[in-house]
Amino acid sequence: MTGDFRDTIRTAAKALGFDVCRFASASEPWSAGERLAHFVEAGRHGEMGWMETTLERRSHPTAMWDGARTAIVLGLNYGPGHDPLPEMADTRAGYISVYARGDDYHEVIKGRLKTLAGQVAARTGQDVKVFVDTAPLMEKPLAQRAGLGWQGKHTNLLSRDYGNWLFLGVILSAADIEPDAPEAEHCGSCTACLDACPTQAFPAPFQLDARRCLSYLTIEFAGPWPVEFRKATGNRIYGCDDCLAVCPWNKFASEAHEGRVKAREAFVSPQLADLVVLNDAAFRALFSKSPVKRIGRDRFVRNVLYAIGNSRDVALIPSVERLLTDRAPVVRGAAIWALSCLVEPAAYQALTDRHLLTEEDASVRDEWTRPATAGIVG
Template sequence: MGFDLDFAAQVKREALKMGFSGARICRPDAVPQVAGRLAAFLERGYHGQMGWLADRAHWRCDPTQLWPEARSVIMLAENYGPDHDPLEVLEQRDRAAISVYAQNRDYHDVVKKRLKRLARWLVAETGCELKVFVDTAPVPEKPLAEAAGLGWQGKHTNLVSRELGSWFFLGAVFTTLDLEPDAPERDHCGSCRACLDICPTDAFPAPYQLDARRCISYLTIEHKGPVDEALRPLLGNRIYGCDDCLAICPWNKFAQQATEVKYHARHDLRAPELERLAQLDDPAFRAFFSGSPIKRIGRGRFVRNVLYAIGNSEDARLLPVAQTLCDDEDAVVADAARWAAARLMS
């Protein structure tokens, strides 16, 4: 079933009315470059423990294989811009740095709710078939968003927008509707290297390439078990994710504070005390992070990260906190506690 340019424009207007920050359209086959890039990424082992990237590569490489009936992909942007400089907390060594996107509600739930609202409108208007995705399926969201014109993948591999800067989530609606596609966005990074130069762990082997095994977001969220001792000091006080390469981007001069209150930072997560976080047992951890994306990594991995931050704090007052956990029932937590205690004593 085909529609003209006017209906595509109506879809985008409706998405903006529903609260999305941007909406653009592309074809499912608009990203032929993904297959080669993903193959090179996997061949180099840059995915680390994220085996699901390799397991579902055939879908991620080619969106037409994910749902062959789809004719169009509506890519949506959801602004979560902070009201503060995320780099400031890095100087507060007794406090924890939590990635901006995780300082309140889980964005998967918030974005999917809005996507489903748009989906209901589309079905009511056209009777089409569709599927919605928010970062939980093998969908190459960033390349599709670039193909649709929402932004471009910068040298840090994240999406950058001339209107929103770096602070936005992506959602996708695959549909059987044949909608007029938008023009793709071109690269506007120029000679800038700010995102590459600020990375504490040198996670970028080259511009537009990421070695996840050295990325702090990967190490604090996806990596199971102890982190390489050579990398632990480079984590600083970052205990969940890392915003350095996003926050330094010059295009953020156009970024706006999020209007969705569920993205506004909780007061107790803006710069929480490491001492308090280290003392969370499993029930307390689950209660404190109810509704938060942080909950999914579990108490063990979370407290591991907190102890690395304590070890990097140079704050002797935190030594008893680390010593208390040296015999934790979680072997990885105990290892991190002993490392932190040794650092503080030396």
């Protein structure tokens, strides 16, 4: 199946709201599986155990579905239309990654993909399967093979038309459809994304150590953070956009290309004072239909407390103190660290004397016995 068929599917994809639709072979060999294996072998996946357990299935599209012949790769622009990084100047507000400011992209894309997949199946008479970052399929290598963009030195996909702001969805088809040309890498000598990383999470260009990545720590990591990364997070409370937002290719993602997934006003610079008091019900209500909801209230409030520790906002001390008796150990521990940054040494010692003797959780006791930051962070 060649040009006319592909044009028909591209037109249907555009009508469904996708910004780009291209085709790639799903059956030809590639090296992406080998690179992923090295990543896991080095332990750079951290606590994302699912990457290890699904490694063989992730190695190639046909390892998951041996009938796959063609990948139809769809891109949906979610770009903010501006540089979001200056928002972090307000340290009393939390920074939520651009991709998570609207409705959950899995839900936004899934229905459209299923509709388009049904049209592909009807026209080809062949089976199809739909993927939106919820199954062991490596979308980014497929997107590069299809020509949507290339994986930059930060390992994310970037596009000459949409910069770093594309949600990806994939339809695998058992039909043989003529592929589009792949995209070459266009990073050149630029290292802006690597230089911007607050935690030096890139051991080398095109390599990521997720254990050092603030997106991993704020979203995937469940426990108390290593201390070395707590100040580095600043006020980032869900995800991190630094390596994406500094990329020079974003200049081509102009206002005319502002994303189709609109941000909720409540998720742009939300006040830390409002977030630190969230209980489970209030958290779930605020983040209904948002990807943030998936990490749960405890992990989210932990992130907020680390941001408060960096905020200099002593007015938040009473709200933080109330969390010293929270039911969740990870919240209690993060509250201790925040107070160690905000209160004076004598007051912090008084809190230690009051709470340490009755604290039964070992990780929280470790926080109390850690040397205090000794006053407001500098």
